[in-house]
Each structure stands twice: as structure tokens, then as C-alpha cells.
Amino acid sequence: MKGKGPLLGTAGEKVLMSGNEAVARGCLEAGVSVVTAYPGTPATNVVEALGEVAPDLGFWAEFSVNEAVAIEVAAGAAFSGVRAMMATKMLGVNLIADALTVVTVTGVRAGLVIVTADDPQQFSSQNAEDTRFYGMLAKAPVLEPADGQEAKDMAKYAFELSEQLELPVFLRITPRICHSSFPVELGELTKPKRDGKFVKDKKRFVMISTYSRPRQKLLREKMEKAKLINDQNRWNRIVDFQNGKQFPKGAVFNTFGIIASGLTYPYVEEVVEVLGLSARVLKLATTFPMPENLIGSFIRELDQVMIVEEGDNVTEMQVRALAQHRRLTARIIGKDDNILPWSGELNPDIVGDALGKVFGKKFREELTEPYVEAEKLIQPRIPALCAGCPHRASYFAIKEAIRKKGKGGSVMGDRGCYNQGAYEPLEGMDTCICMGASIAMASGVFHSGSSEPSLAVIGDGTFYHAGIPSLLNAVHNRSNITVLIFDNSITAMTGHQVNPGSGQNLMGRPAPFTNLKKVVEALGVEHVRVINSFDTKALVAAVMEEVDYDGPSVLISRSPCALVVERNLRKRKLKMPVAVVDVDKCTGCKVCMKKIGCPAFGWSQDPKPHMEVLSHCNGCGLCMQTCPFNAISIPGKKEGVLGMTIRKEVPK
Amino acid sequence: MNIVLAGVGGNGVVLTTRIIAEAALKEGTDVRVGEVHGLAQRGGTVVSHLRIGPDAKGVLVPQRKGDMLLAFEPLEALRQLKLLKKGAKVILNNEPFIGVDSHLGLSKYPDVCQIVERIQATQDLVDVDATHLAIQAGSVIMTNVVMLGTLSASNELPISRDSLLAAIKARVPQTMVEANFKAFELGEKAFRDWQAARVCEPHPDLSN
Numbered sequence: 001m002k003g004k005g006p007l008l009g010t011a012g013e014k015v016l017m018s019g020n021e022a023v024a025r026g027c028l029e030a031g032v033s034v035v036t037a038y039p040g041t042p043a044t045n046v047v048e049a050l051g052e053v054a055p056d057l058g059f060w061a062e063f064s065v066n067e068a069v070a071i072e073v074a075a076g077a078a079f080s081g082v083r084a085m086m087a088t089k090m091l092g093v094n095l096i097a098d099a100l101t102v103v104t105v106t107g108v109r110a111g112l113v114i115v116t117a118d119d120p121q122q123f124s125s126q127n128a129e130d131t132r133f134y135g136m137l138a139k140a141p142v143l144e145p146a147d148g149q150e151a152k153d154m155a156k157y158a159f160e161l162s163e164q165l166e167l168p169v170f171l172r173i174t175p176r177i178c179h180s181s182f183p184v185e186l187g188e189l190t191k192p193k194r195d196g197k198f199v200k201d202k203k204r205f206v207m208i209s210t211y212s213r214p215r216q217k218l219l220r221e222k223m224e225k226a227k228l229i230n231d232q233n234r235w236n237r238i239v240d241f242q243n244g245k246q247f248p249k250g251a252v253f254n255t256f257g258i259i260a261s262g263l264t265y266p267y268v269e270e271v272v273e274v275l276g277l278s279a280r281v282l283k284l285a286t287t288f289p290m291p292e293n294l295i296g297s298f299i300r301e302l303d304q305v306m307i308v309e310e311g312d313n314v315t316e317m318q319v320r321a322l323a324q325h326r327r328l329t330a331r332i333i334g335k336d337d338n339i340l341p342w343s344g345e346l347n348p349d350i351v352g353d354a355l356g357k358v359f360g361k362k363f364r365e366e367l368t369e370p371y372v373e374a375e376k377l378i379q380p381r382i383p384a385l386c387a388g389c390p391h392r393a394s395y396f397a398i399k400e401a402i403r404k405k406g407k408g409g410s411v412m413g414d415r416g417c418y419n420q421g422a423y424e425p426l427e428g429m430d431t432c433i434c435m436g437a438s439i440a441m442a443s444g445v446f447h448s449g450s451s452e453p454s455l456a457v458i459g460d461g462t463f464y465h466a467g468i469p470s471l472l473n474a475v476h477n478r479s480n481i482t483v484l485i486f487d488n489s490i491t492a493m494t495g496h497q498v499n500p501g502s503g504q505n506l507m508g509r510p511a512p513f514t515n516l517k518k519v520v521e522a523l524g525v526e527h528v529r530v531i532n533s534f535d536t537k538a539l540v541a542a543v544m545e546e547v548d549y550d551g552p553s554v555l556i557s558r559s560p561c562a563l564v565v566e567r568n569l570r571k572r573k574l575k576m577p578v579a580v581v582d583v584d585k586c587t588g589c590k591v592c593m594k595k596i597g598c599p600a601f602g603w604s605q606d607p608k609p610h611m612e613v614l615s616h617c618n619g620c621g622l623c624m625q626t627c628p629f630n631a632i633s634i635p636g637k638k639e640g641v642l643g644m645t646i647r648k649e650v651p652k
Numbered sequence: 653m654n655i656v657l658a659g660v661g662g663n664g665v666v667l668t669t670r671i672i673a674e675a676a677l678k679e680g681t682d683v684r685v686g687e688v689h690g691l692a693q694r695g696g697t698v699v700s701h702l703r704i705g706p707d708a709k710g711v712l713v714p715q716r717k718g719d720m721l722l723a724f725e726p727l728e729a730l731r732q733l734k735l736l737k738k739g740a741k742v743i744l745n746n747e748p749f750i751g752v753d754s755h756l757g758l759s760k761y762p763d764v765c766q767i768v769e770r771i772q773a774t775q776d777l778v779d780v781d782a783t784h785l786a787i788q789a790g791s792v793i794m795t796n797v798v799m800l801g802t803l804s805a806s807n808e809l810p811i812s813r814d815s816l817l818a819a820i821k822a823r824v825p826q827t828m829v830e831a832n833f834k835a836f837e838l839g840e841k842a843f844r845d846w847q848a849a850r851v852c853e854p855h856p857d858l859s860n
Contacts, residue, residue, distance in 0.1 A: 016670070016677050016685075123688065147684075180711040181670065181685035183677055266710035348714040365716035367734055374733050374770040377762045381660070381697055381727075382753035424758055593755055599695050601752050615792075616662070 026155025148182025436466025577619025801839020
């Protein structure tokens with residue numbers, strides 16, 4: 001969408017923007033000079049969008065190799081006096097914590113904003129952690145927008161707050177902000193500063209204990225100051241509702257209150273209006289530190305207050321503590337009373353259930369019998385690797401090798417597209433914990449005394465992100481493990497972002513191709529081989545050999561992402577090779593499906609039951625290798641031609 | 653007004669929603685779009701919630717508050733049925749996408765006739781052969797534009813035909829504008845020609 005996007009629209013214009021785009025625009029309006037990120041759903045395209053416009057606007061945008069590096073680059077820029085932003089999904093905040101908890105002690109010289117995308121519904125995440133705890137832990141303020149306009153405006157404001165307090169500031173968003181679209185009225189763009197300079201101040205930036213200890217007091221003072229600033233925050237708003245009609249604060253009398261944080265406010269507003277409730281509502285944008293005077297006076301006038309928030313009971317805990325501290329008697333209800341759920345995202349129906357319980361009314365339209373009957377027919381769709389995905393070939397080979405070896409074996413997995421290979425029928429990896437865990441966990445399995453072969457699979461992006469120290473550890477500690485690096489030379493899962501193996505950076509400039517094999521060798525691994533993912537015979541043989549080798553070995557299974565192959569073919573106006581089935585030869589045994597489960601497989605009863613190949617086949621040829629009756633071929637290619645040779649025709 | 657759009661990855665649900673939302677915004681109407689597009693590039697469930705006018709508050713349509721469903725795939729239509737008011741219109745592309753999980757017996761794709769019956773039990777269903785009409789217009793890629801034509805002709809949408817066409821034009825390559833307009837018109841025609849008495853032909857069991 002380059003050139004068509006709303007990111008560079010003119011001030012005053014009202015455009016449709018995703019929450020991620022709105023955050024990106026807010027940063028441009030703040031005149032951000034350096035932006036960094038590691039791709040992670042749902043936050044990926046905040047920085048991706050900025051990368052497209054960075055060369056023209058003259059600021060720096062990068063995909064860093066991991067989140068820890070990304071925050072350090074951003075903090076270095078903020079130390080040097082220019083505004084910096086780092087974006088991450090919630091799990092990445094675990095990685096930035098090391099730097100963050102010290103950067104709050106040093107403070108920053110220019111605005112440092114951390115955009116964190118929490119995923120309470122776990123659309124694409126291994127857990128559902130609430131990153132507001134990191135704000136509390138590190139003592140960094142947390143802002144939460146309620147919609148796209150606020151996402152943009154608060155992103156810009158976050159830099160101002162950061163500079164006012166000289167602290168990094170979190171902007172917490174969720175998929176319902178990131179991937180939703182809203183009309184957003186644009187403000188003026190600000191020219192980014194490019195004259196950063198790091199001015200030395202060892203008592204501030206050299207955080208050895210002698211210099212760090214005295215600064216703790218300062219941090220406490222900053223938190224107190226932040227509370228007072230948050231009392232005045234323009235997005236913290238109190239409104240009164242009477243019978244569902246909105247009034248300015250104090251125009252009508254209410255004894256029941258609701259504190260709605262971030263994007264829960266529109267849900268609350270809708271429920272209150274539809275049910276015609278009477279309540280005083282505090283729309284809370286500053287979830288840490290709490291605006292204590294604002295909340296204290298809000299509670300003081302009420303008998304009962306419901307806390308509505310997504311994630312853990314972060315606000316609820318603080319409000320309870322504040323009420324106790326200020327001797328306020330209002331009853332506080334929320335997650336602790338199980339009136340609101342502890343897990344999953346909120347929606348109007350869930351908020352409606354909670355408020356309905358209090359007021360004895362019903363918001364949720366019940367599903368009547370015909371709807372319930374219809375629901376019974378619904379079937380889940382089991383996710384699969386894309387058609388033509390090289391990971392499928394790699395898993396197929398690993399499975400074959402383990403089967404042929406007959407010694408069992410475990411495959412410690414990592415985090416990436418290849419997670420789809422955990423589903424049936426491939427079931428190719430046995431764990432998925434966090435970025436980089438595969439190699440070290442395989443070492444742990446080996447050191448447990450297990451007699452089975454211990455394998456690990458990890459993608460190239462994940463290997464650069466967090467696999468290198470684990471592999472070095474395996475060399476140093478002599479783990480007998482076999483590591484497969486699935487190398488498609490791109491960060492595919494989040495939508496093809498560049499990484500050190502891609503040969504270009506986020507801003508489209510050439511970058512050195514990292515030689516993965518040399519990196520692995522340099523770590524001290526003696527057995528390293530690069531094999532085309534679709535050369536399954538070679539891959540099977542190599543896995544069988546390497547599990548016997550006493551020491552760590554690495555097999556780099558390399559082939560470009562199928563979607564990249566398709567895109568390149570389309571660009572060059574070349575036709576996609578498609579497999580065809582010889583209906584006479586196909587017996588309908590489904591061996592191909594059972595072995596590799598490709599989504600391009602279809603089924604037909606006409607004229608007899610047989611396997612079909614659907615139009616989105618891209619001719620990787622893996623299924624040809626599985627058919628016991630040679631019923632599958634790719635026209636125009638020689639008999640027995642495999643995906644690897646077909647793929648070779650496609651340049652990177 | 654609350655509109656739900658549903659399909660599988662590759663159907664163009666997200667793009668279609670954006671086109672309608674942009675057209676609405678151009679006409680000065682407030683809009684919100686909530687989307688879920690999970691992991692799968694292709695074949696995974698995709699749904700978006702489009703809220704227009706006074707309903708444009710939160711991004712999610714509450715249960716049974718939906719005024720309309722534009723469904724690109726039968727099973728996905730069924731999945732979102734709970735979001736619809738009784739009697740709300742459903743425009744359905746009747747081309748099923750049966751995943752390999754069904755062929756392997758890991759899940760069972762329901763009979764399309766049965767799906768249609770269940771939808772008709774509560775909703776005002778208009779089914780369209782959008783996939784084939786798109787092919788007729790030049791490419792299966794334009795299935796979503798056929799659906800947009802049908803939606804426009806249904807007169808349920810508070811957005812003018814011209815605004816929709818302008819939003820489509822702004823989104824597609826210059827060389828494809830004419831073909832897309834043709835797809836749109838085929839969709840409109842499909843609505844006009846649609847007959848309520850259409851009997852669902854039993855499908856062979858494709859999932860086994």
C-alpha cells in the first residue's frame with residue numbers, strides 16, 4: 001500500500017487508520033528520530049509502517065535482532081537527546097526488562113516511548129501476560145488509549161510525558177486497537193531531530209551500585225510527580241449517566257461508579273446506554289501510576305465501584321489499596337469477585353453480563369433454539385503450514401529419520417511459522433515455549449540422561465534473535481544434540497520482515513547477508529551442513545547420521561518461504577507450477593494427505609474417489625515423494641523432479 | 653448499523669471491510685472496524701466487524717446485534733450466526749472451503765445444504781455464486797467485489813453505489829478497474845435475479 005497509506009496525510013484530514021498506523025502517525029507528529037522493534041504480532045506494523053517513510057522523512061527505523069537490542073538502541077538515542085520509540089508484543093517486554101529497569105534509574109534526556117501490544121485473547125501468543133506489571137516493576141508510566149484517535153494523540157503525548165518525567169513511558173495497546181480501524185483526525189508532522197549527542201555524566205549513566213543507589217530516591221519522587229500529572233491527564237474523563245443518557249460530571253447524582261481503563265470504555269458506554277443505567281464513569285487512560293487524587297475523589301462520592309480492565313487486576317489492586325489508605329468505604333467489585341473474568345479479552349457482552357448482574361438487567365441477547373442448533377454444526381479449522389512451505393518438507397524428513405532410526409527422540413521447538421507443524425498430521429515439534437528455547441531445552445533433555453536422540457528446530461530469525469547464545473552453550477557444555485535451523489532467510493510468521501539473513505534492512509537499504517553457516521561454525525560447531533529443504537532424501541540421511549554424532553551438530557535446512565516464491569513468480573509474470581493427479585493411478589489411499597497434510601489437497605468423488613490438487617498449489621513437489629503409486633506429477637517438469645530444483649529456478 | 657464480514661484467509665475479507673469503511677467515512681459517517689485474522693495466511697477463519705453511524709462505539713458487534721452478514725464461505729457464515737439479529741440479511745457465497753483437516757477426518761465439514769437450512773431458520777439468506785461470477789469477470793480474486801455488488805444492490809447499506817465504486821477504484825490497480833466494475837455489476841445482477849424459492853441441491857460428501 002506504499003504511497004496509498006494514510007500515514008503521511010495532511011493535518012486536519014480525517015482518515016481511516018488501523019490502531020498501529022495511528023500510533024505510527026503519533027510518533028511522526030512527535031518528530032521521532034529513532035524507531036526500533038523486533039517483529040511480533042500484533043505490534044509488527046507500527047515500526048514496519050514507519051520504516052517505509054523513514055528514508056524520506058529522514059529518521060532512523062530498524063528491525064533489531066531482538067527486543068533487548070531494540071530497547072537498548074532506542075535508549076541510546078534517547079540518552080543522546082533525540083526522541084526514540086521501541087515497539088514490541090507483550091512477550092518481548094520480558095526481554096527488554098533488563099535494560100528498562102535500569103533506564104528508569106538513569107532516566108532519559110529525550111522522550112523514550114515503548115509501545116507494548118498485549119494479547120489477552122492470545123490470538124497469536126504463548127501466554128496472556130499483562131505488561132502493566134513491568135510499568136510498576138520498572139517505575140515507568142503506562143498510558144492506555146481507548147480508540148484510534150487516542151492511540152495517535154497519546155503516542156505523541158507519551159513523548160512529552162517521558163520528557164517531563166525523564167522516564168521511559170509505556171503505551172499499552174491490544175489487538176482490538178492494533179488491528180482495528182478508526183477515523184483519525186491528523187495533526188501536524190514534526191521534523192525529526194538529527195543532531196543527537198551523548199553528553200557524558202557518569203553519575204547518571206554509569207549505573208554501578210555506588211552511582212545507582214542514590215538515584216533510587218529520585219525514582220520515588222518521579223512517581224509522586226507522575227501521579228499528580230496523571231490527575232490532570234486530559235484523557236482521564238468523568239461522565240455521569242442517568243437512565244443511559246450522558247451528562248457532564250456532577251449534573252446528576254449517582255452512587256454507582258465504573259472505572260473503565262483503556263479500550264474497555266467504549267464497551268462500558270455502550271452497555272450503560274443500551275441498558276439505560278445510571279452510573280458515574282471514570283474513563284481511565286493512565287493506568288500506572290494511578291491518578292490518586294482523581295480516583296480518590298471519584299470513589300469518595302460513591303457507594304459501589306466496578307473496575308473494568310483487560311488483563312490482570314492491576315487497576316483493581318491499586319484502587320483497593322488506595323481506598324484502604326484513604327479510608328474510603330465504597331465497595332469495590334471486579335475480577336476479585338469473579339464478576340469479570342480473569343482471562344481472555346473483554347467485549348460488550350462480557351461487560352454487559354457484569355453490569356447486568358449488578359443492576360438485574362440483561363444486555364446479552366440470548367441464543368434461542370435455532371441459533372443453538374446452528375452452533376452445533378460448527379467445526380473448528382485446524383491451522384496448517386501454507387501450501388509449498390519448506391518447513392513441511394523439513395518436518396517430513398525429520399519424522400522419517402526418527403522413524404527409520406527407531407530410537408525414538410524428542411524435537412524441542414521454537415517460535416515461528418513452523419509452529420503450525422505441531423498440528424496433525426505432521427506433529428513435528430514437541431515444545432513451544434519462547435524465542436530461542438529450543439536449543440537450550442534440547443541440551444537439557446540430553447543432560448537429563450535421556451537415551452533418546454535430542455533434536456531442536458529453530459527458524460533463522462529466531463536463531464539470530466536468541467539461538468546463538470544457546471548454541472554456544474551447547475558447544476561449551478558438550479551437548480549431544482542435533483539442531484535443525486529452518487532457514488527461509490526472512491521473518492515469515494509476522495509477514496516477511498527482514499532479518500540479518502535478508503540482505504536488506506527495514507528502510508530498504510542493502511545490508512550484509514549474514515552467512516549463517518559461518519556463524520554456526522564460528523561458535524565451534526564441527527558438524528554443519530546446508531541442505532535444500534526439499535532434498536528430503538539428503539535431509540533424512542543427514543539427520544540419521546547426526547543423531548549418532550557425539551556432540552552438537554547443525555543442519556541448515558534452506559529454502560525460501562513459499563509465499564515469497566509465489567510473489568516473485570507473480571512479479572516476473574511467470575506461471576506457478578501446479579501438481580496434477582493422474583486419476584487412473586490415484587487409489588484414494590490418502591497416504592499423501594496423512595503424511596504431509598498440505599492445504600492444497602482437495603478431494604473428489606468424480607468419477608471415483610481421488611485426491612485433487614487445488615489452485616493454490618505452488619508446485620513444491622513434496623507430495624510427489626509421498627505417493628506410493630506415482631500418481632502425482634508436475635507437468636512440464638521431468639518425472640521425479642523435486643521441489644528443490646523447481647525452487648532453484650526462483651531467485652531470492 | 654452493524655455488519656459482520658466472514659470468510660477464510662485469501663477471501664479478501666479485510667480488504668472488503670476497508671472498502672466499505674472508507675466509502676462510509678467519505679460520506680461523513682462514523683465507522684469502526686474490528687478484525688480478527690489469525691495465523692493462517694490461507695484457509696484460516698477471518699472475521700471483521702464493521703460498525704457504521706450511531707453504532708460506531710467499540711469495535712466489536714455484540715451477540716445478536718448484527719444487522720447483516722456478508723459471508724464468503726458457508727461454514728464461516730455459520731460461525732458468525734450468533735452475532736446476527738433474527739431476520740438479519742445474510743449474503744452468502746455458497747462455495748465451501750474444505751480444509752485438509754476435514755479430508756483427514758480431524759474435523760467434519762458439514763453438508764452445505766444443512767448449513768443453508770440452519771442459516772435460513774433465523775436469517776434472510778441470499779446466496780450467490782460469487783466465485784464463478786468473479787471468474788466470469790476475469791479472475792477469482794474479484795469474488796469479494798462481486799459480493800460488494802450484491803450487498804450494494806440489496807439496498808441494506810446506508811452508503812451509495814458511487815461511493816462504493818470510488819472506494820474500489822482507489823484500492824485496485826488502474827488496469828483492473830474495469831474488470832472490478834464488471835464484477836460489481838455481476839454481483840448486483842445476481843441479487844436482482846435471485847429467487848427465494850431456490851432449492852438447495854444435495855452435495856456429495858466432499859469431506860471423505
